[in-house]
Amino acid sequence: GEDVEQSLFLSVREGDSSVINCTYTDSSSTYLYWYKQEPGAGLQLLTYIFSNMDMKQDQRLTVLLNKKDKHLSLRIADTQTGDSAIYFCAETLNNAGNMLTFGGGTRLMVKP
Amino acid sequence: EPEVTQTPSHQVTQMGQEVILRCVPISNHLYFYWYRQILGQKVEFLVSFYNNEISEKSEIFDDQFSVERPDGSNFTLKIRSTKLEDSAMYFCASQGNTEAFFGQGTRLTVV
Numbered sequence: 001g002e003d004v005e006q007s008l009f010l011s012v013r014e015g016d017s018s019v020i021n022c023t024y025t026d027s028s029s030t031y032l033y034w035y036k037q038e039p040g041a042g043l044q045l046l047t048y049i050f051s052n053m054d055m056k057q058d059q060r061l062t063v064l065l066n067k068k069d070k071h072l073s074l075r076i077a078d079t080q081t082g083d084s085a086i087y088f089c090a091e092t093l094n095n096a097g098n099m100l101t102f103g104g105g106t107r108l109m110v111k112p
Numbered sequence: 113e114p115e116v117t118q119t120p121s122h123q124v125t126q127m128g129q130e131v132i133l134r135c136v137p138i139s140n141h142l143y144f145y146w147y148r149q150i151l152g153q154k155v156e157f158l159v160s161f162y163n164n165e166i167s168e169k170s171e172i173f174d175d176q177f178s179v180e181r182p183d184g185s186n187f188t189l190k191i192r193s194t195k196l197e198d199s200a201m202y203f204c205a206s207q208g209n210t211e212a213f214f215g216q217g218t219r220l221t222v223v
Contacts, residue, residue, distance in 0.1 A: 031210060042118075042203060042216040043155070088155065098143055098207060099168055102155040 004091060004103040011109045018079045020106045022072040022089035029091040032065060033100065034074045037086045046074070046087075076108075084110045114138045118204050118215035125194055125222055133189045133218045137206030144187045145205040145212065146179065148172070155203065161187065194222045 033048040056063045062075040086105040117136040146158040159169040205212045
């Protein structure tokens with residue numbers, strides 16, 4: 001079955017760029033998403049990319065997709081302490097309707 | 113900005129009891145979902161609902177679970193005879209086109 005993997009933890013200094021990585025196994029992904037979860041809160045959609053795109057930029061966020069390597073990344077420029085949260089990547093598959101398959105989440109800690 | 117609303121935010125129930133988790137999706141959305149996140153584990157898909165019926169469900173969504181859209185606004189998840197392992201954060205989501213928007217979640221604690 002499909003599997004989505006992320007590293008558990010990332011620590012950066014305020015003002016630096018953060019890069020959160022995600023790998024997936026199923027090549028029939030249609031859309032790939034990044035969600036943010038702050039402590040005690042729900043899942044906030046940050047951005048998404050269609051599987052036939054390589055890159056998407058949205059203000060401080062840049063999503064890169066390498067479909068050959070099945071690798072997705074989220075770059076946050078000028079990381080702020082308010083960016084500290086858990087970041088989840090997720091995918092929808094061609095043959096699985098609209099259900100999302102999530103990675104385990106990467107906890108981003110931003111140090112002042 | 114429209115949002116998905118879930119109630120209650122926290123529910124404590126005794127093992128064996130039935131619980132109903134409530135969600136108000138975004139009003140013009142057509143697809144509705146329930147996901148759960150057991151503490152320390154991945155967010156897992158439970159069920160999707162479209163056109164007043166279940167469109168997909170996972171292996172987790174067995175006979176203990178049911179969903180309903182009793183009126184034009186609410187979308188509920190019922191868990192019959194709760195077990196300790198049902199303790200989790202339950203998220204409702206709704207989707208118009210591409211993007212699924214999630215509620216804040218209901219933390220269910222079964223004691």
